[in-house]
Amino acid sequence: MALISYRQALHDTLREELLRDEAVFLMGEEIGVFEGSYKITAGLLQEFGPKRVRDTPIAEEGFVGVAIGAAMLGLRPVVEIMTINFSLLAMDQIVNHAAKIYGMFGGQASVPLVIRTPGGGGQQLSSTHSQNLEVMYAYVPGLKVVAPATPADAKGLLKSAIRDDDPVIFVENLALYNTKGEVPDEEYTTPLGVAAVAKEGTDITIVTYSRMTVVALGVAARLEDEGISAEVVDLRSLRPLDRETILASVRKTNRAVVVEEDWLSYGIGAEVAATIQEGAFDYLDAPVRRVAQAEVPLPYAKPLELAALPNADHLLGAIHATLDAVNFRRRGAPVHA
Amino acid sequence: MAVEKKSADRRAGPRARDANGATGNEALRGEKAETLLAYYREMVLIRRFEQRAGEMYTRAKIGGYCHLNLGEEATIVGLMAALEPRDYLLTNYREHGYALARGIEPGRVMAELFGKETGTSRGRGGSMHIFDAKARLLGGYAIVGGQLPLAVGVALAIDYRGGDEVVMVQMGDGTTNIGAFHESLNLAQLWRLPVVFVIVNNQYGMGTPPERASAEPDLYKRACAYRMASERVDGNDVLAVREAARRAVRRAREERLPTLLEAVSFRLRGHSVVDPARYRSRDEVERGQAQDPLPGFRRQLLAAGILDEARLAELEADVDRVVDQAVAFADESPDPRPGELFAYAYATPVPNEPRQFPGEPLTGAE
Numbered sequence: 001m002a003l004i005s006y007r008q009a010l011h012d013t014l015r016e017e018l019l020r021d022e023a024v025f026l027m028g029e030e031i032g033v034f035e036g037s038y039k040i041t042a043g044l045l046q047e048f049g050p051k052r053v054r055d056t057p058i059a060e061e062g063f064v065g066v067a068i069g070a071a072m073l074g075l076r077p078v079v080e081i082m083t084i085n086f087s088l089l090a091m092d093q094i095v096n097h098a099a100k101i102y103g104m105f106g107g108q109a110s111v112p113l114v115i116r117t118p119g120g121g122g123q124q125l126s127s128t129h130s131q132n133l134e135v136m137y138a139y140v141p142g143l144k145v146v147a148p149a150t151p152a153d154a155k156g157l158l159k160s161a162i163r164d165d166d167p168v169i170f171v172e173n174l175a176l177y178n179t180k181g182e183v184p185d186e187e188y189t190t191p192l193g194v195a196a197v198a199k200e201g202t203d204i205t206i207v208t209y210s211r212m213t214v215v216a217l218g219v220a221a222r223l224e225d226e227g228i229s230a231e232v233v234d235l236r237s238l239r240p241l242d243r244e245t246i247l248a249s250v251r252k253t254n255r256a257v258v259v260e261e262d263w264l265s266y267g268i269g270a271e272v273a274a275t276i277q278e279g280a281f282d283y284l285d286a287p288v289r290r291v292a293q294a295e296v297p298l299p300y301a302k303p304l305e306l307a308a309l310p311n312a313d314h315l316l317g318a319i320h321a322t323l324d325a326v327n328f329r330r331r332g333a334p335v336h337a
Numbered sequence: 338m339a340v341e342k343k344s345a346d347r348r349a350g351p352r353a354r355d356a357n358g359a360t361g362n363e364a365l366r367g368e369k370a371e372t373l374l375a376y377y378r379e380m381v382l383i384r385r386f387e388q389r390a391g392e393m394y395t396r397a398k399i400g401g402y403c404h405l406n407l408g409e410e411a412t413i414v415g416l417m418a419a420l421e422p423r424d425y426l427l428t429n430y431r432e433h434g435y436a437l438a439r440g441i442e443p444g445r446v447m448a449e450l451f452g453k454e455t456g457t458s459r460g461r462g463g464s465m466h467i468f469d470a471k472a473r474l475l476g477g478y479a480i481v482g483g484q485l486p487l488a489v490g491v492a493l494a495i496d497y498r499g500g501d502e503v504v505m506v507q508m509g510d511g512t513t514n515i516g517a518f519h520e521s522l523n524l525a526q527l528w529r530l531p532v533v534f535v536i537v538n539n540q541y542g543m544g545t546p547p548e549r550a551s552a553e554p555d556l557y558k559r560a561c562a563y564r565m566a567s568e569r570v571d572g573n574d575v576l577a578v579r580e581a582a583r584r585a586v587r588r589a590r591e592e593r594l595p596t597l598l599e600a601v602s603f604r605l606r607g608h609s610v611v612d613p614a615r616y617r618s619r620d621e622v623e624r625g626q627a628q629d630p631l632p633g634f635r636r637q638l639l640a641a642g643i644l645d646e647a648r649l650a651e652l653e654a655d656v657d658r659v660v661d662q663a664v665a666f667a668d669e670s671p672d673p674r675p676g677e678l679f680a681y682a683y684a685t686p687v688p689n690e691p692r693q694f695p696g697e698p699l700t701g702a703e
Contacts, residue, residue: 064486068487072494107680165685166685192687278699
């Protein structure tokens with residue numbers, strides 16, 4: 001095991017896949033000469049040349065469509081969209097083309113495409129550069145959507161995504177790039193469509209993904225000190241959604257809180273809550289709470305940005321409220337009559 | 338540099354063809370009779386197929402939208418004659434004729450229109466989404482301009498592998514106003530990719546002529562912005578279309594450069610089967626009908642002695658038989674089975690793939 005950053009894990013994976021398979025190539029704005037807006041692709045142009053690491057003009061609809069067309073002929077393009085906000089310009093190509101081609105043509109052409117793109121707020125980038133739009137893609141059949149939280153999953157899921165024959169939207173988070181974690185030294189992949197139990201627990205389930213997994217694990221550690229054992233389910237994959245892992249956890253803990261960085265209404269948490277009420281209704285002691293971003297265009301000013309984004313205290317508050325409502329007795333706490 | 342053909346004026350149809358008619362034999366000189374007959378037969382096949390498709394639509398055998406190639410037969414046959422079997426084709430949603438001219442069995446095309454399992458896309462696509470890997474028809478696409486970036490990507494894959502295939506991508510006149518058109522032209526020229534962009538200017542984008550939609554209604558001139566070669570050709574003249582397309586295909590294959598080709602014809606019917614096209618005057622429609630490529634080419638062939646009334650009747654009867662068989666095949670073919678709704682959900686199987694029919698409980702619900 002090596003302790004590396006999320007950024008390094010992505011970089012290493014791209015390099016390893018470029019070495020492994022001649023059909024893999026990278027495309028995106030400023031990924032070559034400039035070495036990537038977030039330096040994920042640093043050094044790759046020098047090592048692999050402009051055929052394998054292709055700088056594109058600022059034309060998201062155009063170059064995403066080009067990648068889809070190249071994928072239809074069997075190449076394995078890995079596209080970087082500088083931020084998920086700009087993916088909106090390519091939405092027609094992603095939703096009406098990448099997601100449709102395999103099914104609509106009766107299985108005659110597949111689209112082995114990966115679109116890597118970071119989302120997330122908290123960097124004072126204001127309303128148009130701070131969004132969590134993954135639910136828009138998670139909504140669409142034909143796509144696979146993953147959002148890894150750790151360097152190990154970033155590597156394992158990116159390998160799986162590149163080797164998969166379907167279009168995969170690979171959602172990163174700006175605030176995760178510098179986070180570090182243990183990554184196995186040997187070759188491995190992480191399956192798409194499968195959630196992880198990031199921490200086991202017995203009293204309450206926290207369902208989360210991407211950056212909020214890091215927040216949730218921090219909260220779970222604090223809860224241990226309070227005598228509360230929280231289980232953290234990291235979805236990892238948003239489409240398909242691993243409902244079984246969510247339900248198995250809630251059937252064990254009988255309570256659940258969802259924490260997500262995206263907006264509350266219609267967000268990922270809404271789907272998770274619906275899954276829990278349908279699949280574990282009889283096991284629930286309390287309503288499922290959701291902790292999500294306030295529903296405003298994220299403002300620039302730091303106090304406003306902080307007020308809008310979900311954090312550890314919000315999550316703790318929701319967990320305490322859920323447990324207090326069912327008179328949950330903390331371990332080591334005195335028994336009141 | 339834009340290559341402008343000054344000889345072909347914008348509404349090149351009637352005058353150019355009148356001129357052709359007057360010098361009919363000369364215009365055909367050098368072409369083998371069998372080649373010309375094959376072109377004519379192909380044009381008649383498209384015409385009859387589309388007429389029957391319209392009829393089948395009104396009989397509710399075909400659902401959804403149905404856009405016909407009526408009036409575009411010379412353009413289609415001329416374009417397809419310039420391609421090799423190894424070349425790729427992508428089109429918009431008005432593509433039945435391209436599928437036929439690319440050699441796909443008419444029965445499989447009609448079966449797709451009927452939504453049958455034997456259709457080119459196994460009934461999953463319908464009229465607007467014909468695909469055939471063997472014919473290298475990589476799909477009809479129904480979002481205006483959506484096929485253009487894909488075509489550039491197919492060309493990029495060819496270039497990546499060092500192949501010498503060419504990609505042709507067809508679009509309507511209205512497509513030249515959408516962003517994907519401009520992004521695609523820019524990328525194709527910037528990266529020197531072997532794409533032939535073809536605008537089928539049938540003079541209407543739904544109910545809007547280019548003059549009301551494009552600040553530069555000479556659509557081929559838009560290539561200038563990308564230093565791309567371009568040309569306008571009379572889309573009612575099958576040989577002129579073929580020659581222009583051959584120039585573009587040669588430029589793509591040998592020089593690895595794209596071309597913007599505009600073929601001007603006239604949409605003989607409405608935008609789709611259900612559109613009565615009341616936005617066009619009777620005069621205009623009559624002028625358009627006078628440009629109909631079929632009678633024009635037929636007159637040339639008869640005048641040149643390549644076709645006589647007896648052979649003509651035989652050819653038409655033969656085509657009618659083919660179209661009858663296509664309809665019968667489509668009609669008798671099985672519907673896709675509802676149980677196979679999820680058969681083409683993903684190319685690579687994935688855990689937890691959702692497979693609920695409406696109203697079914699979630700997998701694992703208790």
